[in-house]
Amino acid sequence: MVDRVPVTLDRRSPVPLYHQLAEQLREAVTSGRLQPGDPFENELALAERLGLSRPTVRRAIQDLVAQGLLLRRRGLGTTVANRQIHRRAELTSLYDDLQRHGETPSTTVLDLRTATDETAARALGVPADTPLHALIRLRSAGDRPFAILRNWLPPAVGDVTRTQLERDGLYAVLRERGVRPVVAHQTIGARRPTAPERRRLALRATDPVLTMTRAAFDATGNPVEYGDHIYRADAYTIDVTIDER
Numbered sequence: 001m002v003d004r005v006p007v008t009l010d011r012r013s014p015v016p017l018y019h020q021l022a023e024q025l026r027e028a029v030t031s032g033r034l035q036p037g038d039p040f041e042n043e044l045a046l047a048e049r050l051g052l053s054r055p056t057v058r059r060a061i062q063d064l065v066a067q068g069l070l071l072r073r074r075g076l077g078t079t080v081a082n083r084q085i086h087r088r089a090e091l092t093s094l095y096d097d098l099q100r101h102g103e104t105p106s107t108t109v110l111d112l113r114t115a116t117d118e119t120a121a122r123a124l125g126v127p128a129d130t131p132l133h134a135l136i137r138l139r140s141a142g143d144r145p146f147a148i149l150r151n152w153l154p155p156a157v158g159d160v161t162r163t164q165l166e167r168d169g170l171y172a173v174l175r176e177r178g179v180r181p182v183v184a185h186q187t188i189g190a191r192r193p194t195a196p197e198r199r200r201l202a203l204r205a206t207d208p209v210l211t212m213t214r215a216a217f218d219a220t221g222n223p224v225e226y227g228d229h230i231y232r233a234d235a236y237t238i239d240v241t242i243d244e245r
Helices: 017-030 043-050 054-066 094-100 118-124 162-167 170-176 195-201
Strands: 070-073 077-080 085-088 105-115 132-141 144-153 183-191 209-217 223-232 236-239
Touching: 017 054, 043 054, 054 070, 105 162, 118 132, 118 144, 118 209, 118 223, 144 195, 162 170, 170 223, 195 223
Parallel strands: 085 236
Antiparallel strands: 070 077, 105 132, 132 144, 144 223, 183 209, 209 223
């Protein structure tokens, strides 16, 4: 049976009707009212129920399809897609992304030490023998592991504690210290996980992981952090918007 999502539209609002509709449908999916695999009310029925044109409803539904929240298949109709966490290619943290999607993130610090690393040092533009604050964390939502996060911080940023990292996201901890990244070079890819990574993320041998490396800097060009992260590909996407001006 199709669950009809309650929708309230303000036709006097300057906010377009398709956007009002899309936001309320998105909330029904992200809040868990609609579960992965649930059938979604078809375009014609939704248009008739709400007194909207089909193009308006089609645009709202297409927004959710583009975000990976709905799945349209010829002959099978529209269903709720498997739950994924979406990250925009911008300076946010996974902790922020999970919270924005209504999840409760948790962190397990796997390693925290001072060490040298040539790759991280080169990305941050500091000498190869610079002692960096190196940290490895396992990020989960509930009891489900999402990502392994490896980061290196330069000495000027200051040391961070296990308690701080398990309480909050790294960028929130840095903001508390007055450190704010504003520009970054980021590379996105995919690969097979190593055996230890598969165990940490509860993956099968054939499951891929998404990868992202990022070197971030503050407004004056000082290095803030270098990250080398992997994410479960079945639970995470990275959205990139191209704006040609």
